[in-house]
Amino acid sequence: xxxxxxxxxxxxxxxxxGLVFTSTVKNEYYFNAAYVVLQAxxxxxxxxxxxxxxxxxxxxxxxxxxxxxxxxxxxxxxFGLPLPLLILASGTVCGLIGLALGYLTLRLKGVYFAIATLxxxxxxxxxxxxxxxxxxAKGAYILTPDxxxxxxxxxxxxFMVMLLLALAAIAxxxxxxxxxxxxxxxxxxxxxxxxxxxxxxxxxxxxxxxxVMGVMMGVAGAPYxxxxxFVDPVSAFNLFIAVNSIAMPMIGGTAHWIGPVIGALLVGxxxxxxxxxxxxxxxxxxxxLMLVGFITLAPQGIVGLVRxxxxxxx
Numbered sequence: 001x002x003x004x005x006x007x008x009x010x011x012x013x014x015x016x017x018g019l020v021f022t023s024t025v026k027n028e029y030y031f032n033a034a035y036v037v038l039q040a041x042x043x044x045x046x047x048x049x050x051x052x053x054x055x056x057x058x059x060x061x062x063x064x065x066x067x068x069x070x071x072x073x074x075x076x077x078x079f080g081l082p083l084p085l086l087i088l089a090s091g092t093v094c095g096l097i098g099l100a101l102g103y104l105t106l107r108l109k110g111v112y113f114a115i116a117t118l119x120x121x122x123x124x125x126x127x128x129x130x131x132x133x134x135x136x137a138k139g140a141y142i143l144t145p146d147x148x149x150x151x152x153x154x155x156x157x158x159f160m161v162m163l164l165l166a167l168a169a170i171a172x173x174x175x176x177x178x179x180x181x182x183x184x185x186x187x188x189x190x191x192x193x194x195x196x197x198x199x200x201x202x203x204x205x206x207x208x209x210x211x212v213m214g215v216m217m218g219v220a221g222a223p224y225x226x227x228x229x230f231v232d233p234v235s236a237f238n239l240f241i242a243v244n245s246i247a248m249p250m251i252g253g254t255a256h257w258i259g260p261v262i263g264a265l266l267v268g269x270x271x272x273x274x275x276x277x278x279x280x281x282x283x284x285x286x287x288x289l290m291l292v293g294f295i296t297l298a299p300q301g302i303v304g305l306v307r308x309x310x311x312x313x314x
Contacts, residue, residue: 007174011167018163022156031159033272035227038162039220041264043241044248045169045257046216051246052254053176054209055189056106057114061245063121064094064214066128066236068221073134073142073231083145083161083223090222091215098214099207106206109192125237139232142225158227165223169216170261176212177257185209186255240284244268247291253303262302 025031043061051057068090075081075089105116129137148157176182184205187195196202225231244267252263267290271283298305 007171011171014167015163018160022151022160026152028153028155031153031155035155035159035162036272037265037268038159038166039224039227040244040248040268041261042162042166042169042220043217043245044252044260044264045166045173046213046220047245048249048254048257048260049173049176049216050209050213052249052259053182053185053189054206055192056109056206056209057246058117058213059114059242059246060117060119060121061217062237062239062242063117063124064098064217065221065224065241065245066121066233067097067124068094068218069224069231069236070128070131070134070221071218072222073140073225076142076225077133077140083226087161087165087219087222090218092218094218094221095211095215098210098212098217102207102210106203106210121237121242125233128236129233135232137233139230139235140225142229142231144226144229154226158223161223165219169219170257172212172216173257173260181205181208243284243287247287249301251290251294251301253301255300256303259301259303266302 021034022031043065046064047058047061071090071093072086075086081089101117101120105113105120108116128134134140144154148154151157151160176185184195184200184202187198187200188202188205192202221236224236228235248263248267249260250263251267252261253259267287271286274282274286294301300308
């Protein structure tokens with residue numbers, strides 16, 4: 001009989017804990033805070049597939065997230081689709097965009113690729129600002145559906161949806177990190193020219209990486225309109241979203257699948273505490289200081305520090 005991996009035992013335990021959380025906690029603030037942290041976790045994992053595993057730093061993550069959100073808004077307005085179909089549609093649209101843009105931009109390297117992805121986000125924002133059907137620059141209001149399954153409120157259901165999406169993204173990231181495909185991505189990150197000489201199909205692997213990143217970002221953005229109930233281009237394409245997506249994996253460690261998870265849980269939780277106890281305006285300063293500190297003192301992130309400590313241990 002095949003032994004069950006401890007990872008899947010933890011996944012099941014987390015799902016059960018989430019269900020218990022929804023049935024015992026009545027204060028909706030905790031569900032709001034947990035949703036924000038889980039959304040950040042999903043986006044950190046998504047960014048790391050291309051930025052960490054493959055070594056292509058992407059500044060356009062907010063663009064994919066916003067496209068996912070506005071895809072959900074457009075389809076909800078046109079057809080009134082249920083949330084699972086909106087998530088599937090947003091992931092598909094953003095995955096195709098990731099594939100197309102990857103084909104156009106992944107021949108660029110370093111700062112040129114980063115600038116190209118940032119320009120892509122600006123182009124998408126300009127298109128949305130001028131798209132009257134989804135509210136344009138004025139934004140769009142979303143009515144929260146009355147149905148929320150067996151949960152007491154819609155935010156509880158959204159929390160569980162985001163928890164499941166985050167766990168699915170972690171599972172995909174874990175598989176990529178340990179698979180043959182992941183080894184190919186690591187070879188590209190370490191030395192792309194050497195990888196090509198060794199026979200690694202670099203362009204194909206980079207396109208897969210960009211597509212997976214796009215799907216995850218779109219999936220993260222799809223429930224967002226139902227969480228905030230009002231979306232405008234300024235909030236959806238917010239630079240802070242992109243900064244968080246980059247900072248969390250780099251603080252946790254980009255070379256391993258667990259790094260973005262650790263970084264997102266740590267930074268996201270601290271941001272929520274700062275928002276409640278001090279001011280939400282300090283979040284960007286806090287993330288910036290942490291990012292500069294880790295890049296300077298521990299460029300491999302928390303995972304790298306742990307590995308370094310364990311390597312020195314007698």
